[in-house]
Amino acid sequence: xxxxxxxxxxxxxxxxxxxxxxxxxxxxxxxxxxxxxxxxxxxxxxxxxxxxxxxxxxxxxxxxxxxxxxxxxxxxxxxxxxxxxxxxxxxxxxxxxxxxxxxxxxxxxxxxxxxxxxxxxxxxxxxxxxxxxxxxxxxxxxxxxxxxxxxxxxxxxxxxxxxxxxxxxxxxxxxxxxxxxxxxxxxxxxxxxxxxxxxxxxxxxxxxxxxxxxxxxxxxxxxxxxxxxxxxxxxxxxxxxxxxxxxxxxxxxxxxxxx
Amino acid sequence: xxxxxxxxxxxxxxxxxxxxxxxxxxxxxxxxxxxxxxxxxxxxxxxxxxxxxxxxxxxxxxxxxxxxxxxxxxxxxxxxxxxxxxxxxxxxxxxxxxxxxxxxxxxxxxxxxxxxxxxxxxxxxxxxxxxxxxxxxxxxxxxxxxxxxxxxxxxxxxxxxxxxxxxxxxxxxxxxxxxxxxxxxxxxxxxxxxxxxxxxxxxxxxxxxxxxxxxxxxxx
Numbered sequence: 001x002x003x004x005x006x007x008x009x010x011x012x013x014x015x016x017x018x019x020x021x022x023x024x025x026x027x028x029x030x031x032x033x034x035x036x037x038x039x040x041x042x043x044x045x046x047x048x049x050x051x052x053x054x055x056x057x058x059x060x061x062x063x064x065x066x067x068x069x070x071x072x073x074x075x076x077x078x079x080x081x082x083x084x085x086x087x088x089x090x091x092x093x094x095x096x097x098x099x100x101x102x103x104x105x106x107x108x109x110x111x112x113x114x115x116x117x118x119x120x121x122x123x124x125x126x127x128x129x130x131x132x133x134x135x136x137x138x139x140x141x142x143x144x145x146x147x148x149x150x151x152x153x154x155x156x157x158x159x160x161x162x163x164x165x166x167x168x169x170x171x172x173x174x175x176x177x178x179x180x181x182x183x184x185x186x187x188x189x190x191x192x193x194x195x196x197x198x199x200x201x202x203x204x205x206x207x208x209x210x211x212x213x214x215x216x217x218x219x220x221x222x223x224x225x226x227x228x229x230x231x232x233x234x235x236x237x238x239x240x241x242x243x244x245x246x247x248x249x250x251x252x253x254x255x256x257x258x259x
Numbered sequence: 260x261x262x263x264x265x266x267x268x269x270x271x272x273x274x275x276x277x278x279x280x281x282x283x284x285x286x287x288x289x290x291x292x293x294x295x296x297x298x299x300x301x302x303x304x305x306x307x308x309x310x311x312x313x314x315x316x317x318x319x320x321x322x323x324x325x326x327x328x329x330x331x332x333x334x335x336x337x338x339x340x341x342x343x344x345x346x347x348x349x350x351x352x353x354x355x356x357x358x359x360x361x362x363x364x365x366x367x368x369x370x371x372x373x374x375x376x377x378x379x380x381x382x383x384x385x386x387x388x389x390x391x392x393x394x395x396x397x398x399x400x401x402x403x404x405x406x407x408x409x410x411x412x413x414x415x416x417x418x419x420x421x422x423x424x425x426x427x428x429x430x431x432x433x434x435x436x437x438x439x440x441x442x443x444x445x446x447x448x449x450x451x452x453x454x455x456x457x458x459x460x461x462x463x464x465x466x467x468x469x470x471x472x473x474x475x476x477x478x479x
Contacts, residue, residue: 001399079290079463127395127425173395226397
């Protein structure tokens with residue numbers, strides 16, 4: 001069954017740096033603080049979403065592991081699957097997050113710089129909990145490139161090549177994010193998502209650009225993607241996962257029916 | 260950690276039964292522990308095989324690969340005590356995900372390995388007939404289940420639960436199968452033989468229905 005996956009972006013609050021807050025971004029920039037992560041996770045659970053993704057946007061900036069306390073608090077309150085990422089650099093970071101309740105760990109920059117980390121973590125914890133997160137952008141010549149370090153650094157690799165390489169290294173899932181579409185509500189990048197889904201045999205989650213319920217159903221129908229993840233869509237408008245699920249179901253897509 | 264939380268607006272009365280989660284170095288113990296405590300049961304994570312005899316129920320979680328799982332159970336000396344508690348004393352046990360798979364006679368993940376041998380079954384890779392079906396199977400799936408079984412009491416259809424796996428248990432004794440699901444092929448997703456229960460899905464991660472299944476086991 002297809003999955004609806006709210007994405008919770010976390011940052012240290014500008015008002016109280018000891019506090020982690022939920023934020024929204026636009027093209028990986030223009031950060032807005034919008035709420036409290038654990039309360040929001042509980043709301044999403046009550047709206048029967050299929051999974052959650054927590055990404056700690058500040059971990060890399062402050063060279064610290066992702067904030068596991070938030071994860072531990074969340075795992076005491078919600079009984080559903082979630083993936084955690086942001087600043088994951090090592091096997092120790094994997095252990096820390098998995099031991100605090102995460103089901104899957106997403107790696108991005110560290111995996112790109114050291115692809116062996118994918119294999120090492122998959123060997124220890126199993127492929128199913130290793131998610132390779134790929135941020136990408138389209139350049140003026142119409143070519144896609146992977147970006148690392150929170151979208152700050154352009155690489156010379158295409159997202160398709162990197163997805164294939166990640167799968168070969170033992171990744172269990174790919175999380176694709178279009179930097180250009182992040183927070184815009186302009187719709188999912190159907191073209192690249194489809195290309196990657198058709199090329200790899202592991203599940204792909206796509207994100208960046210959801211502004212309408214039909215963007216979810218389009219992604220499922222046109223690319224056969226396993227999951228669609230969205231942040232701004234669920235948090236900045238009067239649109240909740242229950243309505244989105246009904247729309248997706250009505251479009252004839254196999255999805256959980258419980259609401 | 261707060262125990263006896265409000266569930267459905269009612270104060271839960273702590274039930275005087277306790278469960279041990281077996282920590283043999285594989286798996287998401289925190290989530291299982293949190294879910295059991297949320298349900299109002301006493302629960303402890305134990306890494307010493309001798310402690311198992313003090314508990315009413317055993318839970319064998321597991322995330323990772325078959326070989327590592329059985330090797331860890333062996334090197335941490337759990338196998339003998341598990342056989343004693345489960346086969347001789349008939350203590351109820353629930354295996355979750357890899358914890359269920361390791362109860363089979365054999366596992367074929369990255370080679371051929373002996374399991375605990377409690378079920379006449381082999382653990383084999385999922386091979387979808389349709390290549391648009393992805394492996395690992397990550398996500399929610401509807402299950403067809405035996406409504407008579409204690410594990411599946413008080414559930415409301417459709418029952419959809421959360422899976423994360425690439426291998427599944429192929430049972431040679433159909434009587435042991437209590438739930439199945441389809442992921443490109445038919446998959447056994449829950450088994451039961453006397454006091455031994457196993458679920459391929461994660462009840463601790465399957466929201467309300469999963470918690471109900473976990474509670475059903477804890478009140479067996």
